[in-house]
Structure formats: C-alpha cells, structure tokens
Amino acid sequence: MKRLYYILALAGFLMTSLPLYAQEGNDAQQERRGPRARTGSREADKKESGLPELTVRAQDMNERMIQEIGNARWMRVIYREIDLEKEQNAPLYYPVKPLNGNMNLFSTIFRLMSENKLVAYRYEDGFEAFDEDHLINFKEDVLDRAYIYYEEIPGRAGEEPSYIINESDIPSADVLAYYVKEAWYFDQNNSVFDVKALAICPILTTSGDLGEQTTPLFWIPYENIRPYITNSLIMTSNINNAKTFTIDDYFRRRMFDGEIIKTENLMNRTLRQLYPEPDSLKLAQLQIETQLTTFQESLYWQPDTTQVADTKQSKKATKSARTAKTASTKEPKQVKVSAPKAEKSAAPVRSVRRRR
Numbered sequence: 001m002k003r004l005y006y007i008l009a010l011a012g013f014l015m016t017s018l019p020l021y022a023q024e025g026n027d028a029q030q031e032r033r034g035p036r037a038r039t040g041s042r043e044a045d046k047k048e049s050g051l052p053e054l055t056v057r058a059q060d061m062n063e064r065m066i067q068e069i070g071n072a073r074w075m076r077v078i079y080r081e082i083d084l085e086k087e088q089n090a091p092l093y094y095p096v097k098p099l100n101g102n103m104n105l106f107s108t109i110f111r112l113m114s115e116n117k118l119v120a121y122r123y124e125d126g127f128e129a130f131d132e133d134h135l136i137n138f139k140e141d142v143l144d145r146a147y148i149y150y151e152e153i154p155g156r157a158g159e160e161p162s163y164i165i166n167e168s169d170i171p172s173a174d175v176l177a178y179y180v181k182e183a184w185y186f187d188q189n190n191s192v193f194d195v196k197a198l199a200i201c202p203i204l205t206t207s208g209d210l211g212e213q214t215t216p217l218f219w220i221p222y223e224n225i226r227p228y229i230t231n232s233l234i235m236t237s238n239i240n241n242a243k244t245f246t247i248d249d250y251f252r253r254r255m256f257d258g259e260i261i262k263t264e265n266l267m268n269r270t271l272r273q274l275y276p277e278p279d280s281l282k283l284a285q286l287q288i289e290t291q292l293t294t295f296q297e298s299l300y301w302q303p304d305t306t307q308v309a310d311t312k313q314s315k316k317a318t319k320s321a322r323t324a325k326t327a328s329t330k331e332p333k334q335v336k337v338s339a340p341k342a343e344k345s346a347a348p349v350r351s352v353r354r355r356r
Contacts, residue, residue: 054227062227067196072185080258082178088257091234096173105247106175106202112228113138114163120218123201126268128219136218177203180258184292193296197222197251260285
C-alpha cells in the first residue's frame with residue numbers, strides 16, 4: 001500500500017510540475033524569439049509600403065548600367081530645374097497620394113529613407129559631396145525639421161531605427177520642383193557622346209506670411225535610387241493611358257522639360273547671377289543648349305543635305321536637256337504618199353477587137 005501511495009503521489013507531482021515547466025519553456029522560447037518576431041512585423045510593415053525589395057539581380061543590373069565618365073575627354077556639368085507644374089513633368093508629381101499601389105517620386109524617396117534603404121546628403125549649392133561627412137540624419141534633418149509625425153521602431157544591435165509615417169503626413173504635394181545635376185560628356189576611348197544623371201534634389205515649397213518659399217531638401221545620387229524606380233511605371237501621356245515607361249526611363253531618355261539654371265564654373269555662379277535680365281537669361285540658356293547640340297554634331301560626319309539636293313536637281317536638269325536635244329536632232333519620219341487610185345467608171349468598157 002505504501003508503494004502504491006508513493007507512486008500516486010509521484011504521479012500527481014509530475015502532472016502538476018510539467019505544465020509549469022512547459023509554460024516556463026514557452027516563455028523563454030518566446031523571449032528568445034522576441035527580436036525576431038518584432039523584426040518580422042517590421043518586415044511586414046515594409047512590405048505593406050509597396051516598395052520593391054532590392055534583389056541581387058537588381059544590384060547587378062544597376063552596376064552594369066553605371067556610366068563611367070572618368071575617361072571623358074570633354075565634359076560639361078549642367079544644373080536644371082524641373083517644374084512639376086508643367087504638363088510634361090507631371091508624371092513625377094502624380095499621384096500626389098499613393099493610389100492603387102502607385103506613388104510619385106518623392107513618396108518613393110521618403111519611404112525608402114524611412115526604411116533605411118536610401119541615404120541622402122546635405123544640400124550645398126555647387127559644392128556637393130557624397131561622403132559620410134555630408135550624410136543627413138533623417139529624423140533630425142527631415143522629420144523634426146518639417147514637423148512630421150512619425151512612429152519610431154528601434155532596430156536590432158548595430159541597425160538604425162526605422163520609422164512609420166502615415167501617407168497623409170508625407171509632404172509630397174508640397175514638392176513642386178526638382179534640381180537635376182547631369183553631365184554631358186564625350187568618351188574618346190569608346191567614341192561615345194552621352195548624358196548622365198548625377199543627382200536629384202527635391203525642392204519643398206511652403207507658404208507663409210512672406211509668401212511662398214522654396215527650400216532644397218537634400219541631394220540623392222541617381223545611381224542609388226535607380227534600382228528602386230526601374231519598376232515604377234508611370235503614364236506619360238494624356239492621350240495614351242498605357243503605362244509603358246518607368247521613372248528611370250523618364251530620366252534616361254530625358255523626357256522631362258528642365259531649364260538650365262547653372263553650369264559648373266570656377267566662380268560657382270548661377271546664370272541668374274551672371275544674367276540678371278530675363279531676356280539675357282533666356283538667350284544664355286538657348287546659347288548653352290545650342291553649344292551642346294553643336295558639339296555633338298561636330299563629332300560625327302553628317303552629309304550635306306543641301307548639296308545632295310542640288311546634285312539631284314542638276315542631274316534632273318541634265319537629263320531633261322539631253323532629252324530635248326535628242327528630240328530636236330532627230331529627222332522627222334518621211335511619210336510615203338501613194339498615188340491616188342483611179343476611180344472606176346460606172347459604164348462598161350467595150351473592147352476594140354469586138355468592134356471589128
């Protein structure tokens with residue numbers, strides 16, 4: 001009986017202790033899985049933003065598309081201002097708020113920066129430096145400076161925190177222009193004349209007591225943002241609503257309408273400083289555009305179309321002259337005139353012999 005009593009007591013003790021041990025084990029396992037679970041939720045939040053994940057294939061493609069300008073024998077750096085209120089530049093502005101998975105360029109930039117996928121550099125007029133000393137702090141220089149509400153998610157050890165921002169708090173409607181820094185270059189080794197987009201800078205427009213004020217926010221190297229906009233389809237025409245181009249195509253094919261505001265020079269002056277009058281400013285911009293196209297045309301042989309037209313006309317005139325001369329020298333054909341036939345008389349002719 002005592003043995004049976006001890007067995008029952010031991011069984012009861014085991015039945016009461018096992019659930020407690022299992023619960024402690026589950027708690028410890030959940031605690032161990034805590035960072036991973038938070039990371040998983042953060043990754044889910046990133047996927048809900050609608051931005052594509054940068055794959056290895058996309059990185060390789062971006063590296064292959066990099067244009068090397070270190071060997072360029074001739075290069076001219078141009079600064080342009082893209083006014084988004086123009087119809088030709090509207091694809092970079094609309095939709096103002098994300099719609100059906102589509103978002104404009106600034107919303108894409110803002111989301112990438114909030115998820116630590118994209119870095120930006122301080123705006124310095126004419127002295128852009130894309131190094132660690134000029135990196136901006138997204139929280140202090142963008143969110144706090146623009147008074148944007150956000151929710152901070154701490155990162156794991158060695159990682160930067162990420163931020164959750166509501167779509168209505170992203171000031172994409174106030175970014176009405178961009179600065180684009182591009183390089184026109186000629187690579188003599190490869191005999192290539194091309195244009196490379198170096199960096200873009202969103203310009204924030206705010207209204208206050210002093211009127212509208214424009215503030216350039218930051219510089220972003222174009223090669224850093226290109227992998228994320230190669231799949232961002234946009235509509236480039238009001239007549240054709242098919243989305244056949246991407247934002248990358250829009251920049252690479254130079255489909256935008258941007259006015260030249262500055263060329264890289266030793267004095268670091270803008271065209272407005274050099275040409276304060278509006279008429280002289282327009283003439284200077286037109287002169288720079290003409291210089292670029294003239295230099296490109298002078299690199300390659302092009303046929304003289306006027307000379308070709310004159311040659312064709314001269315050949316045609318010579319041919320017509322030869323035809324007229326041949327027609328005048330030919331003798332006219334002699335027409336054979338046949339003698340008129342004698343008319344047959346109606347009365348019969350009698351023979352002389354019969355009269356005898």
